Amino acid sequence: MNKSVENLEEEAPLIGLKNLVYQERKKILNFSLLRKSQKSVIIDSHPKYGKFIKLDDVIVAVDHWNPHADIIYVSHAHMDHIPIFNKKIREGLDNEDIRKWFLCSKITKDIAEERTRNHFTFPESMWLLGKKLDKRNEVEIKGVRLKLTENGHTYGSNSLLLEGSEKILYTSDFITETRTFSNDTILKGLEVVECNRLITECTFGNPRFKFPSFSKIQTDVNNYISSELSKGNPVILLGYAFGKSQYLLNMLDLEKLDTKVLLDRNIAKLTKILESNEIKFNGWEPYSNYNKTQLKKDGNYVLIIPNYSMFREPYKTLISHGAKVASFSGKVFIESFRDKFPSDKYIAYSDHCDYNDLLCFIDRINPKEIYLEHGEIYNFFYSLHKYHEDITIKL
Ligand SMILES: [Zn+2]
Ligand SMILES: [Zn+2]
Numbered sequence: 001m002n003k004s005v006e007n008l009e010e011e012a013p014l015i016g017l018k019n020l021v022y023q024e025r026k027k028i029l030n031f032s033l034l035r036k037s038q039k040s041v042i043i044d045s046h047p048k049y050g051k052f053i054k055l056d057d058v059i060v061a062v063d064h065w066n067p068h069a070d071i072i073y074v075s076h077a078h079m080d081h082i083p084i085f086n087k088k089i090r091e092g093l094d095n096e097d098i099r100k101w102f103l104c105s106k107i108t109k110d111i112a113e114e115r116t117r118n119h120f121t122f123p124e125s126m127w128l129l130g131k132k133l134d135k136r137n138e139v140e141i142k143g144v145r146l147k148l149t150e151n152g153h154t155y156g157s158n159s160l161l162l163e164g165s166e167k168i169l170y171t172s173d174f175i176t177e178t179r180t181f182s183n184d185t186i187l188k189g190l191e192v193v194e195c196n197r198l199i200t201e202c203t204f205g206n207p208r209f210k211f212p213s214f215s216k217i218q219t220d221v222n223n224y225i226s227s228e229l230s231k232g233n234p235v236i237l238l239g240y241a242f243g244k245s246q247y248l249l250n251m252l253d254l255e256k257l258d259t260k261v262l263l264d265r266n267i268a269k270l271t272k273i274l275e276s277n278e279i280k281f282n283g284w285e286p287y288s289n290y291n292k293t294q295l296k297k298d299g300n301y302v303l304i305i306p307n308y309s310m311f312r313e314p315y316k317t318l319i320s321h322g323a324k325v326a327s328f329s330g331k332v333f334i335e336s337f338r339d340k341f342p343s344d345k346y347i348a349y350s351d352h353c354d355y356n357d358l359l360c361f362i363d364r365i366n367p368k369e370i371y372l373e374h375g376e377i378y379n380f381f382y383s384l385h386k387y388h389e390d391i392t393i394k395l
Contacts, residue, residue, distance in 0.1 A: 075158060155243060168199065221347065234299055359384075
């Protein structure tokens with residue numbers, strides 16, 4: 001027999017970290033009970049259908065397919081955030097009776113479709129919000145207002161604000177800093193909005209993560225490349241294929257560097273999709289315009305590739321022939337990361353908030369309840385307790 005959701009939730013009071021985590025695992029979720037629940041807000045995670053937010057009569061699935069939800073919200077097109085639809089779900093989506101609404105930006109949809117070979121494709125008629133963010137970024141469904149808001153984490157990424165009987169902000173991965181790139185393009189960080197419940201990521205929620213300002217990082221990147229090129233060493237930059245690689249491309253001060261920029265095949269493909277979405281990039285060429293033999297003799301190029309590709313041909317030959325490798329991550333403080341991607345230069349650069357950014361953001365919002373997800377959850381849980389005794393923090 002199923003217990004009611006309320007009873008199960010009462011069994012998991014916030015009385016201590018160990019206890020809370022233990023109780024969370026025991027929780028069983030039944031969506032028909034959940035719909036009938038008197039609680040106006042339920043924020044939880046289902047073992048199969050992932051995270052969801054129930055506010056009043058609306059259930060929003062977060063970065064997951066959930067047949068019981070009204071709305072599927074997809075924050076951005078990093079692989080761990082894209083819902084993958086199997087054939088049965090894809091066929092079912094054409095059936096009007098099980099209509100879902102989708103919330104995501106056009107860039108997220110385009111990139112996710114490409115990266116999943118169309119295993120994230122839904123009918124245009126179900127696309128409720130995000131097609132044109134500038135024109136219609138807010139919508140009301142069953143009395144709950146939903147708003148997508150830019151958060152600077154990657155191209156097309158959005159946080160979600162829900163307004164009904166309460167105001168809830170779901171940040172997903174985000175930054176707060178607004179970044180201006182060498183080629184004058186701008187990426188806007190998440191702005192402070194008033195809400196009483198905040199669901200935030202805390203990937204780098206540990207005091208050891210302190211990142212330099214974006215302008216300092218940009219200067220460091222250009223100085224490093226310029227000094228290596230002047231010695232006749234080409235430079236290979238390692239970055240995640242979607243987002244970070246294109247940021248690196250736009251950080252380059254090409255007038256000063258006077259060099260050519262080559263992109264790995266996968267990065268080039270995603271960059272073209274972004275260009276078709278009117279994002280401007282510095283001049284680049286696909287790696288395929290060249291070959292290994294040519295480049296082995298060439299001391300003047302910058303090549304951007306995904307991290308793991310450094311161990312594969314043709315890049316590993318270029319590295320063994322003197323190309324310098326620079327890697328960019330918030331994790332460069334962690335020895336195991338450095339061991340994993342042996343590089344000549346490590347630059348602390350992330351598309352997530354660092355510890356202070358997170359504390360500062362939460363301080364300015366001052367919600368009554370905070371839910372933590374991703375990364376340094378346990379460390380950040382204690383940090384927050386130190387500064388905000390009056391806020392309830394959930395894991
Ligand atoms: Zn992400
Ligand atoms: Zn993520």
